[in-house]
Amino acid sequence: MDIASESRIIIPRIRPSCIQCQRSKKRCDRGKPHCSACIRYGRECVYVLRDDSASMSSVENASLSPVKAAQESEESSHAVFFLDSVLFRRSMNRLPELELSFTDPLLSFIGDFTSDRDFVHLYFSTIHPSMPFLSKKKFTERILNPLSPPRPASILLIATMKLLADQxxxxxxxxxxxxxxxxxxxxxxxxxxxxxxxxxxxxxxAVFEVGHAIYPAAYLTVGYCVRYGNALGLHKAVEHYSEEGFSVTESEERRRSWWAILVLDRYMNLGCVDRAFLTADPSKKSILPIDDAIWEENREINAPVRRLFEPPTTAMGRFSLTAQSAILLGNVFRSIHEPPFSEAFWQNDVKVLDSTLVALTSVSLEEGRHRGIGVCSPSTICYSARLLLHDKERYAVDEFPFAATEDFIPQDFKRDIADGMLQLAEAIHSGSCSPDEITPLCLESIYRSAVFFGREYSRTGTLSEAASCAAIKGALDVIGKRWKAASVYAQMIDARMVTGIL
Structure with missing residues (x-):
């Protein structure tokens, strides 16, 4: 062997290289301050000495680590989802799954939900009947299944269910x-x-915060629901029976979730009509939730499709009637917010709206009797809507100077509603009606009925009116052990009586 060959030392070529595009300066610079690839993507060239005979430097490895690349890919997919939906649908069409690390307090609060399921029974027996947007069958088969590893989104859902069911x-x-x-x-x-x-x-x-009067968090959380639901496209689920890419059951669950958001959005504004609700009214052809009994039996495919323009019937189910009552409540808000063309036009609009509320209330009460429901939230929402429609103090005086007239609508309906809430209060005191049957959607009409009796006592001095007001307030105190918002309403009754603001 040639000695010169043995003593030859191969010196690797060292030349500057851009770590952004992994090209040598000689190849990509060509006399320009930045390489073409970095100019195209708006990056700054960063040159380091590169050994052509060696692998990528540690700096390069750090900048192109798999974790960072995956993170950037996920961030890009979400950006495309919001910036160009057509490109997203035709190229990626799927967002990355949620990845979370939960804290010890949250995990200890949840506990072993695969064996301890008392809270699941409490949720589906107390909360679910008035707001049935979860598929009980899918929840049991997929989320509570011990053979399926719990996903972060499922753990979050379980945690909120347990929080809400904790009485x-x-x-x-x-x-x-x-x-x-x-x-x-x-x-x-x-x-x-x-x-x-x-x-x-x-x-x-949001239901938890509304029920326990956690403000302004409740108001902001409902708004968050609206935005999140819109991002998922749930507002379109009420327009189509079966959406592309979803089964009939999945579409029904998405549709019910959107109706739940709409109900909360309308109900949230009852105490302050100056706030505008965030969800637009669905079209008259919008699809209502199917009958709750069919939903519980997981027979969505055989369920008749009910649309918003159809007259309400007991066959529609409780949640469908709740959705319709929320739509009518929205119409009441619009009647109060939008100045009419004339007094006659406004009076006719109020009469029609009032008659529609009366009809829906009758159907709701009948549905409650038929299915053994003591307190039906569609009825209480209709009560609140009617009381709002005829409450002259909540109209803008400058825009509705004729709202003070009371001769075109009989006002005795207010006593009818108050008497009904008084009977409910007496049932709560006697124990024949459990506070667990009262949902947060019922509290506003109970409170307004107490205010009615307080006003009548202030006007006439009749002791029976004061006793009725006190009975309803006492019932709210009892409900307050379950829902703190009821205790807040009871405090407001005291404040009205003491200050004379009736």
Whole structure:
């Protein structure tokens, strides 16, 4: 062997290389301050000395690590989802799944839900009947299945269900678990994920905050539901019986979730009509939730399709009637917000709206008697809507100078509603009606009925009116052990009586 060959030392060629595009400066610079690839993508060239005979430098490895690349890919997919939906649908068509790490307080609060399912029974027996947007069958088969590893979105949903089903929270509504779940929901928002189960957890959190009068969080959470639901396209689920890419059951669950958001959005504004609701009214051809009994039996395919323009019947089910009552409540808001062309036009509009509310109330009461439901939330929402429609103090005086007239609509309906709520209060005191049957959607009409009796006592001095007001207030105190919002309403009754603001 040639000695010169043995002593030859191969010196690797060292030349500057751009770490953004992995091209040598000689290949990509060509006399320009930046390489063409970096100019195309708006990047700054960063040159390091590169050994052609060696692998990528540690700096390059760090900049192109798999974790960082995957993160950037997920962020890009979400950007495309919002910036160009057509491109997203035709190229990616799927957002990344949620990835979260939960804190110890949240995990200890949930516990072993595969074996301890008392809260599941409580949820489906107390909360679910008035707001049935979860498929009980799918929840049991897919989320509670011990053979299926729990996904982060499912854990969030389970946590909010348990929080809502906890009837006697020891630390009050603003407990440690509440803040842990809120923190996890905020983390889910920042994790580049949009999932139906996360939205359903947010809806349950909104119900919890409304029921326990956690403001302004409740108002903001409902608004968050609207935005999240719109991002998922749930507002379109009420227009189509079966959506592309979803089964009939999945479409029904998405549709019910959107109706739940719409109901909360309308109900949230009852105390302050100056606030505008965030969800637009569905079209008259919009699809209502199917009958609740069919939903529970998982027979969606055989269910008749009911649309919003159809007259209400008991065959529609409780949640369908709740959705229709929320639409009518929205019409009442519009009647109050939009100045009419003339007094005659406004009076006719009020009469028609009032008659429609009366008809829906009758159907709701009949449906409750038929199915053994003591307190039907569609009825109480209709009561609140009628009382609002005829409450002259909540009209703008400058725009509705004729709203003070009371001769075109009989006012004795207010006493009828108040008497009905008084009977409910007496049933609560006697124990024949459990506070668990009262949903947060019932509380406003109960409160307004107490205000009616208080006003009548102030006007006439009749002791029976004062006793009726006190009885309803006492019932609210009892309900307050389950829903703190009821206790707040009871305090407001005291404030009205003391100040004379009736």
């Amino acid at each position: 006697r929270p020891e630390q009050g509504p603003r407990c440690r678990a509440y803040y842990s779940i809120k923190s996890s929901l905020l983390e889910a928002e920042s994790s580049c994920s949009l999932e139906l189960r996360v939205l359903q957890a947010i809806i349950l959190m």
